[in-house]
Amino acid sequence: EAGVAQSPRYKIIEKRQSVAFWCNPISGHATLYWYQQILGQGPKLLIQFQNNGVVDDSQLPKDRFSAERLKGVDSTLKIQPAKLEDSAVYLCASSLAGPSPMSYTFGSGTRLTVV
Amino acid sequence: QKEVEQDPGPLSVPEGAIVSLNCTYSNSAFQYFMWYRQYSRKGPELLMYTYSSGNKEDGRFTAQVDKSSKYISLFIRDSQPSDSATYLCAFLSGNQFYFGTGTSLTVIP
Helix, strand or coil, X not given: CCCCEXXXXXXXXXXXXXXXXXXXXXXXXXXEEEEEECXXXXXXXXXXXECCEEEECCCCCCCCEEEECHXXXXXXXXXXXXXXXXXXXEEEEEECCCCCCCCCEECCCEEEEEC | CCCEEECCCCEEEECCXXXXXXXXXXXXXXXXXXXXXECCCCXXXXXXEECCCXXXXXXXXXXXXXXXXXXXXXXXXXXXXXXXXXXXXXXXXXXXXXXXXXEEEEEEC
């Protein structure tokens, strides 16, 4: 079974620039999550999709972050404009249906550095 | 009070040692108790999960949950250099995961 695919692996941008990350979940997984993991901290949920609908985006800074999951499969997360404090690893995770520990799988993440 | 507290370490032990990793929590609504392992530049991977108090063993790993004290532990026996990673405790309540900050472990050959 292929894992959760994310790209790019690394990205360095200047503050105020925009950036986009891509995630392809495990085939058949209805639920998709984006997390932000700042160095030395645990992952923090940004947004959760069930198929192509948003379940929870309460911690997404909507003035600069946006995410979409068209067709209920892959997803993109965008930051515009980026700030220095956005430097972090952005993790995508997926699960069969809802937050089941057994099927919950993380990708390797995209490491973003804002300079 | 934070919902999840985890000692960040770092922890450094010799190969073969027994390692104890711990988390405390405050939310009584947590239903699942999990440990994730995260290697450098990788995403977290599920190591063990349980939903009841007591011990659960899987090879060299034992997860322990004490709901009355709101305390969970992960024990690693006969630690190996390949166990060097960050260990995250995690909890599930309803639709939401709650992660600890992670404990960095290095096993020295």
